[in-house]
Amino acid sequence: MSNQPDRIIIFDTTLRDGEQSPGATLNADEKLTIARALSRLGVDVIEAGFPYSSVGDFEAVKSIAETVGTADGPTICALARATENDIKAAGEAIAPAIKGRIHTFIATSDIHLQYKLRKTREQVLETIPKMIGYATTFTEDVEFSAEDATRSDREFLYQVVESAIAAGAKTINLPDTVGYTTPEEFGSLIRGLKANVPNIEEAVISVHGHNDLGLAVANFLSAVQNGARQLECTINGIGERAGNAALEELVMALHVRRQFYNPFFGREPESEAPLTNINTKEIYKTSRLVSNLTGMIIQPNKAVVGGNAFAHESGIHQDGVLKNKQTYEIMDAESIGWTSNQIVLGKHSGRNAFGSRLRDLGYELSETELNKAFVRFKDLADKKKVVTDWDLEAIVNDETQQAPTIFGLELVQVSCGDNARPTATVTIRTPNGDELTDAAIGTGPVDAVYMAINRVVKVPNELIEYSVKSVTEGIDAIGEVTIRLRHEGNVYSGHAANTDIIVASAQAYINALNRLSAALQEGNKLNPQTATVAQ
Structure with a gap:
C-alpha cells in the first residue's frame, strides 16, 4: 500500500526552527499572528513549537492548536525529542487541534551518538519503536526524524527508518542538520531508502535542511525529483546559523518550473495544476510580517521577496521589460502579492x-x-x-504586534546640532506604574536616547545591530528601525516605525528591552538540538 501524495506537502517550521535564529524570539501573540498568516498562505503543516522547552512555548502551541487548528485549517505539529516527557508535552499541547501531529526525533550519525547522546546504535534502535509507539497514544499522525541523517551510516539509517515506520510513523524526515550535503547526495540518499527499506511506501518521505553551504533549496529540489513529498521550510529561510530552505523559493521554483517537475509526479508536462496548496499571492505579505516580527531584515537581493527581486537597473533590461516583462522576469511581482497598484488613503479617509x-x-x-x-x-x-x-x-x-509591555516610552526629546552636544531626555513608565525621567549625553541623538533609557531601565545589554530603512519614498516617509541586543549570549530584537526616526529608535530599543526582560522573568528555554537528554 502506498501513502504517497500526488503533490508537495509544505511543512512550515518558521515558528520552531525559524525562531531559533539569534534574536528572533517571538511572544505568544506574535506566534499566533504568524500562524494565522501561514494558514492564509495555505501551508499544510505548521510546526508551532517545542512544547517541553518552556511553559511559554507550551501555551503558544496550545493556543495555535485551538485557534488555527480548525477542520479546514492546517495540521498543527509539535516537536519532541524521543523521550516520554517531551512527547507527553507535545501531545497535550496539540490536543485542541482537529488535525494534530507529533514530530519526534533522535540523532543517528555516529558523531552525534558518540558526543551528544552517548548512546550506541543498538540503544537508538531500541528507543525508536518505544517512543513512536508512545506518541501514537496521543495522535495517529506521527513524524519521525533521523537527526543528522545526511552524515549517518546508510545501512544503519535504513534500519532506523524501517523500524520507525513499523512502529507507526506516517512521515519519515531526513534532516540535513548541518547543511552538509549536496543535491546529488541528497537524491542518492532518497533513492537508497526507496531501494532498501521494504516498508518505505507506507510513509511520506520528508526533507529538512540548512543553508550552511547555500545549497538548501537546490538540495530540496533534488529530493523532490527522487521521491520526497514533504518539504520542511521557513519563511524568508530564517533558522539556525545560515538558516533553512526558504519556503518562498521552493514554492515559486515548483510554480515557475511546473513543466519540468510535473513528470516526477506522473503528470503531463503541460499540466497547469499546482504542485503545492500555497496561495502565492500571500507570499510577500507573509514574508514582510515575519521579517517585522522577528527583526530579521530581508537582504535586498534575496530571491523572490527581496527589495531588488523585480528591480532593473540596466538600460537594456529596462527596455526589454517595458516591451515584454518576460524578457527579463520569469514571474510577475503580482504573483507573490507584491503590487504597485495600491489604494491610497488620506486624512479624509474614514x-x-x-x-x-x-x-x-x-x-x-x-x-x-x-x-x-x-x-x-x-x-x-x-x-x-x-x-x-x-x-x-x-x-x-x-x-x-508589540513586545510584552514591561517598560513604556512616555516621552523622548533630543537636542543636537553641528556645534552642540547631543542630549536626550526620556520618560519611562516602569512595571509598577511609576514614571521616571532622566537625561544623558551621547555621541549622537540616538546614542543619547539609548544612554538615557539605560539610566532608567538598568537592564544590562550590548547593542549589536542598529538599522533603519524607509517604508516608502519621499522625505515624509515612515522610517522602520530594527535593533538587536545581546545579553549573556542570547540575542533579542526590537522593531518600531514612525515618521520621526528618533521616536522609532527609542521605541525599538524599549521593545527589545521588554523582550529581554520578559525572557529573564520566564527563564531560558531549551533548544531541541543542543539540550541534553537525561540518561
Whole structure:
C-alpha cells in the first residue's frame, strides 16, 4: 500500500526552527499572528513549537492548536525529542487541534551518538519503536526524524527508518542538520531508502535542511525529483546559523518550473495544476510580517521577496521589460502579492475605509486593535499627503504586534546640532506604574536616547545591530528601525516605525528591552538540538 501524495506537502517550521535564529524570539501573540498568516498562505503543516522547552512555548502551541487548528485549517505539529516527557508535552499541547501531529526525533550519525547522546546504535534502535509507539497514544499522525541523517551510516539509517515506520510513523524526515550535503547526495540518499527499506511506501518521505553551504533549496529540489513529498521550510529561510530552505523559493521554483517537475509526479508536462496548496499571492505579505516580527531584515537581493527581486537597473533590461516583462522576469511581482497598484488613503479617509483596506490586505484585527491602529493612521495622515498600503502595514505591525509591555516610552526629546552636544531626555513608565525621567549625553541623538533609557531601565545589554530603512519614498516617509541586543549570549530584537526616526529608535530599543526582560522573568528555554537528554 502506498501513502504517497500526488503533490508537495509544505511543512512550515518558521515558528520552531525559524525562531531559533539569534534574536528572533517571538511572544505568544506574535506566534499566533504568524500562524494565522501561514494558514492564509495555505501551508499544510505548521510546526508551532517545542512544547517541553518552556511553559511559554507550551501555551503558544496550545493556543495555535485551538485557534488555527480548525477542520479546514492546517495540521498543527509539535516537536519532541524521543523521550516520554517531551512527547507527553507535545501531545497535550496539540490536543485542541482537529488535525494534530507529533514530530519526534533522535540523532543517528555516529558523531552525534558518540558526543551528544552517548548512546550506541543498538540503544537508538531500541528507543525508536518505544517512543513512536508512545506518541501514537496521543495522535495517529506521527513524524519521525533521523537527526543528522545526511552524515549517518546508510545501512544503519535504513534500519532506523524501517523500524520507525513499523512502529507507526506516517512521515519519515531526513534532516540535513548541518547543511552538509549536496543535491546529488541528497537524491542518492532518497533513492537508497526507496531501494532498501521494504516498508518505505507506507510513509511520506520528508526533507529538512540548512543553508550552511547555500545549497538548501537546490538540495530540496533534488529530493523532490527522487521521491520526497514533504518539504520542511521557513519563511524568508530564517533558522539556525545560515538558516533553512526558504519556503518562498521552493514554492515559486515548483510554480515557475511546473513543466519540468510535473513528470516526477506522473503528470503531463503541460499540466497547469499546482504542485503545492500555497496561495502565492500571500507570499510577500507573509514574508514582510515575519521579517517585522522577528527583526530579521530581508537582504535586498534575496530571491523572490527581496527589495531588488523585480528591480532593473540596466538600460537594456529596462527596455526589454517595458516591451515584454518576460524578457527579463520569469514571474510577475503580482504573483507573490507584491503590487504597485495600491489604494491610497488620506486624512479624509474614514474608519470604515481604513478597516476595509486592512481586511483586503489580510489583517484580522480586534475592535481594540483596529481603534489603536486607526488613531495611528489619522496621526500619520496629518503628516503625510498620502498613505499607501506599505504605510498601513507598518502601522498595523508596529501598533498591534508589540513586545510584552514591561517598560513604556512616555516621552523622548533630543537636542543636537553641528556645534552642540547631543542630549536626550526620556520618560519611562516602569512595571509598577511609576514614571521616571532622566537625561544623558551621547555621541549622537540616538546614542543619547539609548544612554538615557539605560539610566532608567538598568537592564544590562550590548547593542549589536542598529538599522533603519524607509517604508516608502519621499522625505515624509515612515522610517522602520530594527535593533538587536545581546545579553549573556542570547540575542533579542526590537522593531518600531514612525515618521520621526528618533521616536522609532527609542521605541525599538524599549521593545527589545521588554523582550529581554520578559525572557529573564520566564527563564531560558531549551533548544531541541543542543539540550541534553537525561540518561
